[in-house]
Amino acid sequence: MTRVTKAVIPAAGLGTRFLPATKAQPKEMLPVVDKPAIQYVVEEAVAAGIDDILIITGRNKRSLEDHFDRNFELEHQLQSKGKTGDLAEVVELAELADIHFVRQGEPLGLGHAVSVARKHVGNEPFVVMLGDDIMDDHSTVLPDMIKQFDQVGSSIVALMEVPQESISAYGCAAVDQRDGALCRITGIVEKPAAEEAPSNLAVMGRYLFTPDIFAELEHVEPGVGGEIQLTDAIARVLAHDDVYGWVFAEGRYDIGKKIDYLRATVELALQREDLGPEFREFLSEVVRREGIG
Numbered sequence: 001m002t003r004v005t006k007a008v009i010p011a012a013g014l015g016t017r018f019l020p021a022t023k024a025q026p027k028e029m030l031p032v033v034d035k036p037a038i039q040y041v042v043e044e045a046v047a048a049g050i051d052d053i054l055i056i057t058g059r060n061k062r063s064l065e066d067h068f069d070r071n072f073e074l075e076h077q078l079q080s081k082g083k084t085g086d087l088a089e090v091v092e093l094a095e096l097a098d099i100h101f102v103r104q105g106e107p108l109g110l111g112h113a114v115s116v117a118r119k120h121v122g123n124e125p126f127v128v129m130l131g132d133d134i135m136d137d138h139s140t141v142l143p144d145m146i147k148q149f150d151q152v153g154s155s156i157v158a159l160m161e162v163p164q165e166s167i168s169a170y171g172c173a174a175v176d177q178r179d180g181a182l183c184r185i186t187g188i189v190e191k192p193a194a195e196e197a198p199s200n201l202a203v204m205g206r207y208l209f210t211p212d213i214f215a216e217l218e219h220v221e222p223g224v225g226g227e228i229q230l231t232d233a234i235a236r237v238l239a240h241d242d243v244y245g246w247v248f249a250e251g252r253y254d255i256g257k258k259i260d261y262l263r264a265t266v267e268l269a270l271q272r273e274d275l276g277p278e279f280r281e282f283l284s285e286v287v288r289r290e291g292i293g
Contacts (some may be wrong), residue, residue: 004146005052006126006209007045010113011038012058012104013132017256018032026061027256033269036067039093039254040134046096050127054090054100055118056113065101069131070094109227117219122210125149128230130205130255135265137253145208148182152244155213155237157185158206159245162254165194165209171203171231177243185243190224191230201245204252212237 015027022030028038038055045053057064062246071090100120105112107289114128127142135141143291145156159173176186187198207230223229237243253264270276286292 002124003049003097003129004125004149005050006121006124007050007053008056008114008117008126009041009045009053009131010036010056010104010110010120010128011061011064011131012107013057013255014107016059018222018261026057026064026071028061029063030255030261031263032134032261033254033272033275038064038131038136041129041131042068042096042099043140044135044142044252045129046144047126051097052100053097054102054117055128056104056116057101058104058107061103066097068094074146080142083230096121101276104160107125109225109229110209110211111217111220111228111230111233114230115228116232121211121214125210128207128262132254133205134252134253134255136253136268137246141248141251143247144181144248145206145246148244148246149208150174152182152242153210154242155210155234155245156208156246157234157246158204159183159201159247160204160249161200161247163204164197164200167197167200167202168192168194169202171229171234172197172199173201173203174198174237175201178247181247183245183247185234185238185245186237188231188238188243190229201247204248210239210241 011026011028013027015022018027025128029036032040042053055064055188072183074090075087102116104116124164141158145158149156155172162170168191169191171188172192174188177184213233216233219236220228220232223232234243255261255264267280
């Protein structure tokens with residue numbers, strides 16, 4: 001079995017839910033504590049053994065490339081001022097992995113964005129990681145999926161149970177043969193009405209695909225929202241091959257939503273040894289002042 005070493009991170013969206021903050025900067029560069037959101041995703045990939053990352057961008061996304069590139073002027077300034085810790089951090093950032101960039105060209109949907117990666121990925125398995133979804137440091141979703149792929153040899157999609165009334169915001173999977181976190185997907189549909197959803201298992205922002213997905217993406221017609229939906233390509237794969245689900249329950253933040261963005265900022269800050277104790281005292285004071293609880 002070919003080892004999974006490549007990741008594709010679609011980052012071409014406009015980020016309209018965070019306007020006006022995203023008018024002049026990519027949503028993926030919005031800071032969560034002191035790192036841009038996309039850095040969490042890249043670091044998660046690297047921690048799982050991925051060393052080749054392709055980021056799919058669009059217009060006005062140049063700052064993504066700059067963030068993961070060397071900045072010799074900044075490095076010189078840090079070195080001259082003796083800020084060795086900061087220097088090591090920015091140099092390490094540029095050496096996390098082999099990071100490549102390609103433009104989507106037209107905003108035709110997630111499925112189309114993934115299809116742009118075909119030449120780079122070639123005939124290898126690869127993971128897709130959505131930049132809106134970040135995982136905390138304790139999450140094992142991605143390495144668990146890679147480990148399971150070594151066993152089953154088929155595509156795997158991350159799933160999470162959500163309230164039935166919320167399922168219309170996600171792709172939704174019907175499953176059987178559930179064995180712990182692993183299950184076999186029998187059907188998948190994009191953003192179904194709550195009363196028509198086959199389950200309450202929502203597709204989350206981590207996928208592991210065999211290269212067969214590219215052939216199916218070629219035949220997908222525009223679906224929900226008039227876009228090329230990745231979910232529809234997965235449904236086509238089901239016609240001739242197994243696709244598995246990996247169900248998890250914790251550690252994920254959908255920072256495309258403002259409330260989850262705030263939750264991620266608070267919870268990830270609390271986990272930091274350098275910030276957590278002081279920040280926890282501050283939050284306790286806010287709770288007392290506001291009469292909460």
